Amino acid sequence: MNCLIIEDEKLSREALFALCDKVGGMTVEAVENVVDARKILSQKTFDLVLLDIGLPDINGVEFLRIGMSLPPVIIISSNEKYALEAFELDVVDYLKKPVSLSRFIQAIDRFKARTAIVESTVKSEKEENIFVKSEGKIIRIPLDDLLVLESMRDYVIFRMEKGKHLVHTTMKNVEEQLKDDDRFIRVHRSFIINRSQISDIQENSVLVHSHVIPVSRSHRSILMEKIKFI
Numbered sequence: 001m002n003c004l005i006i007e008d009e010k011l012s013r014e015a016l017f018a019l020c021d022k023v024g025g026m027t028v029e030a031v032e033n034v035v036d037a038r039k040i041l042s043q044k045t046f047d048l049v050l051l052d053i054g055l056p057d058i059n060g061v062e063f064l065r066i067g068m069s070l071p072p073v074i075i076i077s078s079n080e081k082y083a084l085e086a087f088e089l090d091v092v093d094y095l096k097k098p099v100s101l102s103r104f105i106q107a108i109d110r111f112k113a114r115t116a117i118v119e120s121t122v123k124s125e126k127e128e129n130i131f132v133k134s135e136g137k138i139i140r141i142p143l144d145d146l147l148v149l150e151s152m153r154d155y156v157i158f159r160m161e162k163g164k165h166l167v168h169t170t171m172k173n174v175e176e177q178l179k180d181d182d183r184f185i186r187v188h189r190s191f192i193i194n195r196s197q198i199s200d201i202q203e204n205s206v207l208v209h210s211h212v213i214p215v216s217r218s219h220r221s222i223l224m225e226k227i228k229f230i
Contacts, residue, residue: 143181151189206223
């Protein structure tokens with residue numbers, strides 16, 4: 001498990017490092033402010049963020065609100081002032097300093113339970129439907145209605161003719177779950193399409209309903225092999 005600590009106080013950082021070490025199985029990095037956090041989150045993938053509320057310049061809750069896609073977050077705070085607001089932003093847990101080992105383990109177990117759901121967000125139901133977890137709900141999507149899957153860092157957008165869902169998972173995970181369904185073809189590093197929904201194919205793109213999807217050179221031959229034409 002890759003974990004990022006965002007904490008400006010040295011002693012608190014050291015305490016969190018020690019807790020992570022006692023839990024085991026965690027690779028941990030730390031930054032002291034939001035600027036450094038945004039930079040490292042844009043460069044690396046983390047499974048979990050331990051976020052201090054009392055950061056310099058911008059507090060932890062404000063950081064959650066700025067719109068950056070974040071992994072699951074456990075809040076660390078010296079008071080409970082922001083607890084309700086934080087849970088409204090779907091944090092995994094809210095820990096009050098100083099954090100005991102038992103309470104930290106409880107939070108990590110809660111994270112693992114949530115992750116287990118995320119990792120199974122794409123499940124087949126008689127190969128006709130998939131279930132995705134989006135915005136706190138588990139949603140059924142008929143495979144025939146699914147047009148395009150688009151990768152966005154740690155998320156995948158499931159696009160239908162009417163609407164879309166943002167799901168915290170990886171394209172690799174989705175591709176693995178759909179590998180036995182020949183309707184779905186990967187045409188680009190960031191795109192999987194439903195070939196039954198293709199309108200036309202150009203040299204470097206494919207039209208899926210109203211969505212123009214790029215086709216990479218390495219994936220074009222695979223696409224053409226699966227398309228029957230006269």
